[in-house]
Amino acid sequence: MLEKKLESALNKQxxxxxxxxxxxxxxxxxxxxxxxxGIASWFALQAKEEFxxxxxxxKFIGETGGKVMLMPIETVKQEWKTxxxxxxxxxxxxxxxxxxxxxxxxxxxxxxNYPTQSMLKWFVDEQVEEEDTASKILEKLKKIESSPAGLYxxxxxxxxxxx
Ligand code: MG
Numbered sequence: 001m002l003e004k005k006l007e008s009a010l011n012k013q014x015x016x017x018x019x020x021x022x023x024x025x026x027x028x029x030x031x032x033x034x035x036x037x038g039i040a041s042w043f044a045l046q047a048k049e050e051f052x053x054x055x056x057x058x059k060f061i062g063e064t065g066g067k068v069m070l071m072p073i074e075t076v077k078q079e080w081k082t083x084x085x086x087x088x089x090x091x092x093x094x095x096x097x098x099x100x101x102x103x104x105x106x107x108x109x110x111x112x113n114y115p116t117q118s119m120l121k122w123f124v125d126e127q128v129e130e131e132d133t134a135s136k137i138l139e140k141l142k143k144i145e146s147s148p149a150g151l152y153x154x155x156x157x158x159x160x161x162x163x
Contacts, residue, residue, distance in 0.1 A: 002066040003111050009104055010116075011069045014057045016100055021050035023076045023093060027086045030079050036151075038159025039083050045161055046090075053123070060119050083151070084141040091134040098127040 002010075028043035058068045080086040101123045108116035137158070144150025 002061065002064040002116075003113065006104075006107055006111060006113060006116060007061065007066040009107055010057055010061050010066065011071070013100060013104060014054050014061070014068065015071045015073065016097065017050050017054035017057060018073050019076070020093065020097065021047045021054065022073055023047075024050060024090075026076045026078055027080060027090070031083060031086060036083055036155045038155035038157065039086070042158040042161045043086070045163060048163070053126075056119075056122075060116075064115060083155075084138070084145065087134060087138040087141055091131065091138055094127065094130045094134050098131060101127055 024043045024047035028040045028047060031043060032040035061068050077089070080089065101120060105117065105120045105124065108114075108120060137154075140154055141151075144154060
């Protein structure tokens with residue numbers, strides 16, 4: 001049985017994950033506009049993953065007797081000066097998401113809701129990976145900052161990301 005307080009917090013997280021999908025979709029189209037097709041495709045897959053995160057939360061809410069409440073999704077930024085700016089925002093955003101997951105875990109522990117703790121464990125691990133991936137790409141981008149050839153190669157490499 002899902003406590004009302006936790007049900008509401010998990011529904012907010014559904015919204016946050018959908019907002020993440022929106023953000024990465026926006027980055028994807030902006031990068032495509034700027035000629036970075038590989039990076040655009042990387043962000044499109046990232047958006048898809050965020051939608052899957054939202055789905056995971058929705059499924060759990062349903063399974064534990066809660067009600068899924070879909071709320072409006074706030075608008076996102078539409079343009080980034082360079083791929084580096086997009087990945088700086090990506091890393092910043094993933095750190096915010098990590099704090100949200102930790103806050104949910106704190107609540108689940110406080111309420112002694114073990115199924116929620118178990119479900120959230122997957123997200124704790126996932127966030128380690130998300131932050132690591134974003135920070136590694138950002139480091140590469142910083143190194144090749146003023147090299148069009150380097151950027152071209154990285155764009156190609158990121159375009160090879162598979163689901
Ligand atoms: Mg996510």
